[in-house]
Amino acid sequence: MSYKPTSFVCDSTSQLVEGCTLSVRMQKTGLWKRAEILSIKTEGGKRQYYVHFLDFNKRLDDWVGDDDLNLSSVRFPRNRHRQRMELSKESRKKLPDEDHTVSDEITKSQQSQLKQKSVHEIKNVQWIELGRHRIKPWYFSPYPQVMCAQPCIYLCEWCLKYVLSATCLGRHLMKCNLRHPPGEEIYRKNTISFFEIDGRRSRTYAQNLCLLSKLFLDEKTLYNDMDPFLFYIMTVFDSRGFHIVGYFSKEKMSGENNLACVLTLPPYQRLGYGRLLIEFSYALSKCEGKTGSPEKPLSDLGLLSYRSFWAQAILDVLINQKYNDSENKITISINDISEKTAISPEDVASTLKHLNIIMYYKSRYIVCVKGDMVKNHLKTKTKPQFRIDADCLRWVPKEWNGTLGKATRH
Ligand code: ZN
Secondary structure, eight states: OOOOOOEEOOSOGGGOOTTOEEEEEOTTTOOEEEEEEEEEEEETTEEEEEEEETTSOGGGOEEEOGGGEEEEEEEOOOOHHHHHHHHHHHHHHHOGGGHHHHHHHHHHHHHHHHHHHHHSOOOOOOOEEETTEEEOOOSOOOOOHHHHTSSOEEEOTTTOOEESSHHHHHHHHHHOOOSSOSSEEEEEETTEEEEEEETTTSHHHHHHHHHHHHTTOSSOOOOSOOTTEEEEEEEEEETTEEEEEEEEEEETTOTTEEESEEEEOGGGTTTTHHHHHHHHHHHHHHHHTOOBEEOSSOOHHHHHHHHHHHHHHHHHHHHHHHHHOSSSOOOOOHHHHHHHHOBOHHHHHHHHHHTTOEEEETTEEEEOOOHHHHHHHHHHOOOGGGSOOGGGBOOOOEEEOSSTTOEEEO
16 A cells, blocks of 8 residues: 655644644744644644654754744645554455454554654753753653643752752752762863762762753663763863763773763853863773773764764874874874774774775775865864863773672772
8 A cells, every 4th residue: 555645735724733744934043844743732722833843853843833834735644544444444355364463463553653653752841940051951851740841940050959940949059068060070170170970879960960961862761770870070160169061971881882971061062062071081991991982873963073073083193193203104003093092993994984084095095184184183173271181180990890880999
């Protein structure tokens, strides 16, 4: 049974149902883009539509009103009920005795469709307030229903506890003695610090951190068990305390994965902090004498940050290598680069390919870095204070054994 999508001119928005696709105005840009209606609600006598823009990241999903919909070309969802009836009829003809079973299967497949649909969760938190920042969430996060019913969730920026109102937060702050994340400070340079949090020792903090970060990470899976994870929180210091900027998590027994999840909070994005978090994860790998790689798949923004970090770290090695060598040619293997940067050989190879500087010549692979690329690289090198200084790291790798959460120091 084939299905041909057909578009209709729709007379009124009252005909629209969930699953319809049509042209919708994006709130931010004012541009019209094709979108699917995921949910419809009526508020104050007005219909509102929760839409997902096709080919765009879910963070742009939003509630829109009647005026934002273009009814000239609406595609309706196929009628699942009718399809089910037809399928049942067909199967009855062929397999009279097994009709029941077939219907059951159809019901199951419908259930799984519904399940898939519910994966596309509707954003449930309107605003959060964290320290000085009021932030609009990007994705769904399973905060308690009673919290989500409020226009804003208030978070203590030190322990990340969430409360219903500014008054409640004020009361909490009178009692909360923390002025930094509840772990050991393992790095400090200028105003930047890193704190190491053990998910087993600081379970509540780790859970609150995961709830907060889910608001900005679509792919994140929420685990109830925090014990197998370490969290590295990056902070900026001022007279009031150590303010959270971002973090990454790492599994204690992760093998080669040196990072599970990474987030820079929106007010600090595009300032070089994401790169710093990634650089720090490799600084820890170097300390452990290992090469590392992030857990895949990476988010769209995560991949961009990594690509830029890898390119910079690898070009640094190649360029310095060249200047130290008296000959015009140098020989360096992917493993050499990997050892120097702690970037896994696979990620080194994929970066060289992505930079388009590796080629096959006379039965060998050669890397050719052109002069303008060197110039650009030296020019765009981030400011020195935005690099990790390994001398400021006070950290001894731990050996995690079979019983998770128990560590022995070297
Ligand atoms: Zn607190």
